[in-house]
Amino acid sequence: MNANKIKSLICAVRRRRTNQKLTFICVHLRSFAFSFTFVLLLTPPLHAAEWSGNIALQSRYFPQAPLPQNTEQYNNYLSISAEPEFYHGWDNDNQSLTFTPFIRIDQYDKERTHGDIRELAWQKVFNNWELKAGISKVYWGVTESQHLVDVINQTDAVENIDGEDKLGQPMIQASFEKDWGTVDVFVLPGFRERTFSDIKGRPRFYPYVDASQAQYESSNKARNIDYALRWFHMIGDWEIGIAHFKGTSRDPVYLPGLNNGQPVIIPFYPQMNQTSLDAQATTEDWLWKLEVISRDWLDERFLALTAGLEYTFIGVMDTDADLGFVAEYLYDNRNKNITSFFENDIMLGLRLAMNDEQSSEALLGFIVDADTQETFVSLEASQRLGDSWKLELEIRSFQRVASSSLLQTLKKDGFVQIDIGYFF
Amino acid sequence: MKHSIILNLTLPLIIAFNAYAETAEEKGLAIAKEADLRDSGFNDSIANMTMELKNKQGKTSIREVRVKTLEVKGDGDKGLSIFNKPNDIKGTASLTYSHALKPDEQWLYLPELKRVKRISSKSKSGPFMGSEFAYEDISSQEIEKYSYKYIKDETLNGIDTFVIERYPQYKHSGYTRQVVWINKQEYRPEKTVFYDRKNSLLKTLHFSGYKQYLDKYWRADEMHMTNHQTGKSTLLSWRDYKFKTGLTDKDFNRNSLKRAK
Numbered sequence: 001m002n003a004n005k006i007k008s009l010i011c012a013v014r015r016r017r018t019n020q021k022l023t024f025i026c027v028h029l030r031s032f033a034f035s036f037t038f039v040l041l042l043t044p045p046l047h048a049a050e051w052s053g054n055i056a057l058q059s060r061y062f063p064q065a066p067l068p069q070n071t072e073q074y075n076n077y078l079s080i081s082a083e084p085e086f087y088h089g090w091d092n093d094n095q096s097l098t099f100t101p102f103i104r105i106d107q108y109d110k111e112r113t114h115g116d117i118r119e120l121a122w123q124k125v126f127n128n129w130e131l132k133a134g135i136s137k138v139y140w141g142v143t144e145s146q147h148l149v150d151v152i153n154q155t156d157a158v159e160n161i162d163g164e165d166k167l168g169q170p171m172i173q174a175s176f177e178k179d180w181g182t183v184d185v186f187v188l189p190g191f192r193e194r195t196f197s198d199i200k201g202r203p204r205f206y207p208y209v210d211a212s213q214a215q216y217e218s219s220n221k222a223r224n225i226d227y228a229l230r231w232f233h234m235i236g237d238w239e240i241g242i243a244h245f246k247g248t249s250r251d252p253v254y255l256p257g258l259n260n261g262q263p264v265i266i267p268f269y270p271q272m273n274q275t276s277l278d279a280q281a282t283t284e285d286w287l288w289k290l291e292v293i294s295r296d297w298l299d300e301r302f303l304a305l306t307a308g309l310e311y312t313f314i315g316v317m318d319t320d321a322d323l324g325f326v327a328e329y330l331y332d333n334r335n336k337n338i339t340s341f342f343e344n345d346i347m348l349g350l351r352l353a354m355n356d357e358q359s360s361e362a363l364l365g366f367i368v369d370a371d372t373q374e375t376f377v378s379l380e381a382s383q384r385l386g387d388s389w390k391l392e393l394e395i396r397s398f399q400r401v402a403s404s405s406l407l408q409t410l411k412k413d414g415f416v417q418i419d420i421g422y423f424f
Numbered sequence: 425m426k427h428s429i430i431l432n433l434t435l436p437l438i439i440a441f442n443a444y445a446e447t448a449e450e451k452g453l454a455i456a457k458e459a460d461l462r463d464s465g466f467n468d469s470i471a472n473m474t475m476e477l478k479n480k481q482g483k484t485s486i487r488e489v490r491v492k493t494l495e496v497k498g499d500g501d502k503g504l505s506i507f508n509k510p511n512d513i514k515g516t517a518s519l520t521y522s523h524a525l526k527p528d529e530q531w532l533y534l535p536e537l538k539r540v541k542r543i544s545s546k547s548k549s550g551p552f553m554g555s556e557f558a559y560e561d562i563s564s565q566e567i568e569k570y571s572y573k574y575i576k577d578e579t580l581n582g583i584d585t586f587v588i589e590r591y592p593q594y595k596h597s598g599y600t601r602q603v604v605w606i607n608k609q610e611y612r613p614e615k616t617v618f619y620d621r622k623n624s625l626l627k628t629l630h631f632s633g634y635k636q637y638l639d640k641y642w643r644a645d646e647m648h649m650t651n652h653q654t655g656k657s658t659l660l661s662w663r664d665y666k667f668k669t670g671l672t673d674k675d676f677n678r679n680s681l682k683r684a685k
Contacts, residue, residue: 052511052514052515054511054512085515087685089685093685096683096685123683125683130679130683137538138538139537139538139539139540142541164537175679177674177677177679182678182679232678234678239542280542282529282542282543282544284527284544284546285544285546286544287542287544310544312544312546312547314546314547314549314550314596315547315549315550315598320550320551322547322550355550355551355554356551356554357477357479357485357554358554359512359513359554384510384512386485387485387486387509387510387511388510388511388512390512421512423510423511423512423514424511
């Protein structure tokens with residue numbers, strides 16, 4: 001994409017204050033009603049229906065004062081979340097309905113106060129194939145530091161910055177099992193926009209992202225129908241997946257804009273064609289992992305990859321604990337003006353699993369930019385308390401942020417997060 | 425003709441001589457083979473497992489797992505475990521292709537991320553769900569997993585048993601040896617004593633409440649493991665055993681792992 005095209009796009013940004021969220025809720029309600037009616041029509045005998053899930057209280061503490069230009073941010077944010085799951089199976093569990101709503105209420109951030117239908121899907125298993133229809137979640141990939149090939153679901157970025165929380169995606173998925181591998185075909189009607197913190201939220205960029213002004217390359221906007229195809233096979237110690245995705249990019253590019261005369265960032269969702277490969281070799285001691293994507297968007301084709309390995313020491317120092325080492329290399333050759341944090345980075349990680357009654361575990365990771373030494377530090381630790389409670393600790397921090405870096409406005413937003421969850 | 429008569433006469437003699445000269449190792453192996461033979465042909469099974477973990481202070485916690493097993497001829501069985509309790513791991517499932525001497529192949533399904541992870545399964549000696557059972561204690565028992573030695577006959581709680589020792593052949597096993605009391609009549613284990621890598625007494629496992637299924641397969645309702653080194657114990661109970669339910673290879677792959685309930 002050349003400068004003129006970007007300029008014309010910015011000019012084309014209309015000050016729509018129309019509430020896109022309403023559209024989503026409508027879409028969701030409609031698909032909910034559809035699925036529900038569908039299920040009622042099938043009139044299954046209710047014998048395997050059950051609820052499970054969790055409710056959690058979260059505190060996020062930001063030790064550093066916000067950037068001076070972020071006058072509306074705070075140091076401590078409390079929030080509460082709930083994610084119940086309803087599962088009902090019948091027809092000898094060859095058919096099932098899963099419904100997983102999610103809600104979070106945040107003390108200050110109105111965008112982080114949000115709800116989503118993570119799953120509302122009907123599934124049927126036939127002899128050599130499976131069919132799924134509704135809102136659901138799909139995971140592709142093998143690496144730990146970033147998830148390049150995982151493109152079906154949008155990231156619920158207000159939940160966390162690790163990209164592992166996803167929004168429910170409307171889909172029809174057919175999965176065929178053959179001797180030569182598993183083939184998945186996806187039709188994805190209805191695009192989900194990424195979530196972004198509002199002006200009071202942390203962590204976030206400066207200026208804040210005004211999601212209500214989101215722009216699309218496709219004239220169908222969020223109604224564009226996307227397609228994906230994936231082949232997956234296990235050959236000896238190898239697992240290989242090759243996939244192609246055609247449609248609206250889940251990653252936006254960010255354009256400068258205005259809201260009431262104040263600067264904002266506007267997300268722009270281009271169309272893309274992405275071909276990907278993911279592979280893992282599992283030997284006795286080592287895991288070897290590779291994810292490669294080739295993406296064609298914005299008049300350029302670029303390549304990005306994550307390649308790494310993992311080694312685990314079993315029963316360290318005569319205990320039951322396992323200690324794992326993870327190392328990954330992250331590469332990306334996209335146009336430097338467009339967002340990527342990981343163009344030449346190294347991730348080093350340490351994973352400790354105590355294998356105790358409380359399932360205590362911790363993961364410490366560093367992602368270091370090989371050129372600037374900019375470092376992202378992450379610690380995740382968790383432990384079960386009693387039978388139904390779980391305590392989770394998370395620390396994220398940005399170190400040695402270069403003045404020219406995309407992370408420049410995030411550098412004060414390192415935080416310590418504590419979650420206490422009740423599981424039922 | 426003459427030749428074959430001689431053969432017919434000498435063959436029983438050779439067999440008799442061999443039986444007489446059978447070494448303790450041969451007798452141990454023969455007992456293991458008989459036990460294996462009596463337990464083969466079940467094809468597949470489904471059962472619910474409950475574990476009650478008890479620490480030194482007597483505080484307990486509960487684990488619940490649904491276990492599906494597919495018998496594999498000439499190799500370790502395939503297993504699908506669906507975790508139901510504790511609540512925070514509800515919906516997590518693991519798929520294992522077990523092997524006697526090679527590391528097992530193992531996949532883990534994480535429902536929160538919808539992610540299937542192939543994991544390194546070199547370690548069969550680690551604790552299963554924080555209990556006193558190691559993975560290798562509850563995975564499929566293949567003849568090749570051990571070498572054997574017959575020790576003696578003994579009456580255990582009124583039951584006539586063979587006492588054999590078995591020595592793990594898998595190099596990452598957590599044990600040097602196990603002493604097993606095998607019921608002479610039914611060829612099922614009644615008690616196992618485990619010795620750790622330093623050959624110190626580690627654990628004792630008692631089997632109780634045996635029931636016979638399909639007029640052939642004996643399964644213990646309860647398996648009680650006591651760790652002598654830590655003072656902790658685990659009571660593992662089996663319920664709702666079903667055999668020959670028609671499970672096939674298709675029920676033990678990545679797609680079935682993802683939708684396991």
